[in-house]
Amino acid sequence: MLFTNDGDLLHRLISPKKEVPKVYYARHEGQASDADVAAFTQGLTLKDGTVCLPAVLEPLGAGESKITVCEGKYHQVRRMMASRGMTVTYLERISESGLTLGDLPRGMTRELTEQEIQEL
DSSP: OOOOOOHHHHHHHHOGGGTOOEEEEEEESSOOOHHHHHHHHHOEEOTTSOEEOOOEEEEEETTEEEEEESSOOTTHHHHHHHHTTOOEEEEEEEEETTEEOTTOOTTOOOOOOHHHHHHO
16 A cells, blocks of 8 residues: 555556556465456456456466556456456555565555655
């Protein structure tokens, strides 16, 4: 999670037009198939009619995947996975715009480095 009071930066990070990658690790029921990978690559239309831009689904093993999206719709990753018959049981954003959690313990915060700020 990234906290900022810079409205311009926030807009650049969340706007689908800017195509900022957000990478998630997910544990889920079932195994992601080649057909699921292809569906994510094409973009999905969810049950409620929400259209999701193309995304990357990378199966990591039985019940585990890495998902990269470039937009941030409400519960998007969970809903995309569910549309392919995979219920997400655990979800963690591991990277946004190249920023990673690194060794930061859960529940802790840190300030961005000057280099990270410049890269954003």
